[in-house]
Amino acid sequence: MDHRIGRDGTAAGTTARAWRSHAEKRRVGSSAGSRRRLAAWALGISLVAAGAVPAHATDEVNTSKGLTAEGAPLALHGYDPVAFFTVSAPTPGRADLAAVHQGATYYFASQENLDRFEADPERYAPAYGGFCAYGVSVGKKFDGDPRYWTVSGGRLYLNLNEEIARKFNADVPGSIAKAEAQWRKIAHERVEDL
Numbered sequence: 001m002d003h004r005i006g007r008d009g010t011a012a013g014t015t016a017r018a019w020r021s022h023a024e025k026r027r028v029g030s031s032a033g034s035r036r037r038l039a040a041w042a043l044g045i046s047l048v049a050a051g052a053v054p055a056h057a058t059d060e061v062n063t064s065k066g067l068t069a070e071g072a073p074l075a076l077h078g079y080d081p082v083a084f085f086t087v088s089a090p091t092p093g094r095a096d097l098a099a100v101h102q103g104a105t106y107y108f109a110s111q112e113n114l115d116r117f118e119a120d121p122e123r124y125a126p127a128y129g130g131f132c133a134y135g136v137s138v139g140k141k142f143d144g145d146p147r148y149w150t151v152s153g154g155r156l157y158l159n160l161n162e163e164i165a166r167k168f169n170a171d172v173p174g175s176i177a178k179a180e181a182q183w184r185k186i187a188h189e190r191v192e193d194l
Contacts, residue, residue: 059141059188059189059190059191060102060103060129060187060188061075061102061103061104061129061130062075062076062129062130062131062141062143062144063075063104063130064077064078068095068098068105069095069098070098070100070105071100072100072103072104072105073103073104073105074104074105074107075101075104075105075106075125075126075129075130076093076106076107076126076130076144076146076158077145077146078092078093078095078107079091079092079093079107079146080092080093080106080107080108080109080110080113081106081117081124081125081126081156082108082109082113082114082116082117082124083109083113084146084149084151084156085124085151085156086113086116088151090146090147090149091109092107092109093106093107093108093109093113094107094108094109095107097109097110097111097113097114098114099114099117099118099121101117101121101125102125102129104129106125123154124156125156126144126155126156126157126158127155127156127157127158127176127179128144128157128179128183128187129187130144130158131143131144131158132144132145132158132159132160132164133150133157133158133159133168133175133176133179134159134160134164134165134167134168134175134179135159135160135164136179136182136183136186137168137175137176137178137179137182138178138182139182139185139186139194140186140194141186141189141191141194142160142164143160144158144159144160145158145159145160145161146158148160148161148162148164148165149165150165150168150169150172152172152173152176153176157176
């Protein structure tokens with residue numbers, strides 16, 4: 001069983017450079033790309049307003065408030081879920097490389113990562129919809145912070161903060177077993193109801 005545990009402390013400069021690069025590309029971006037994003041956003045708003053799609057991922061997936069250009073809320077705080085497996089680090093995704101899975105939008109750092117996700121989303125999507133794995137083990141749905149992550153048994157687990165990640169990582173198999181049992185009970189519950 002593999003255990004890769006990370007915290008984004010040393011990659012802060014890399015992350016800042018990646019976001020600056022992303023912002024620069026968006027400023028220089030093509031007008032066709034901008035029109036396409038605007039059209040997707042307008043379609044998403046129209047579908048939500050018409051009731052054709054849920055307004056949010058019904059608390060089964062941890063998402064940010066608001067909608068993306070794809071018409072669904074943002075998952076994983078905009079980080080690329082595939083990168084945790086390929087580069088063993090939290091990596092910001094790009095809005096122009098996005099996929100919707102289970103009512104939530106995931107961003108990707110590269111076309112290759114997007115293609116991998118689309119081929120097998122269950123492999124790369126975070127466990128428990130991206131909620132804090134330790135929180136799920138005690139029957140709660142807390143925010144999962146991509147800076148406090150673990151890959152174990154081929155699954156991505158997020159935690160709320162450094163202290164909670166230490167508790168989870170002290171007994172990864174035990175924490176996962178508890179979380180699996182609790183998730184069956186709380187997966188369809190609203191955050192407010194827990």
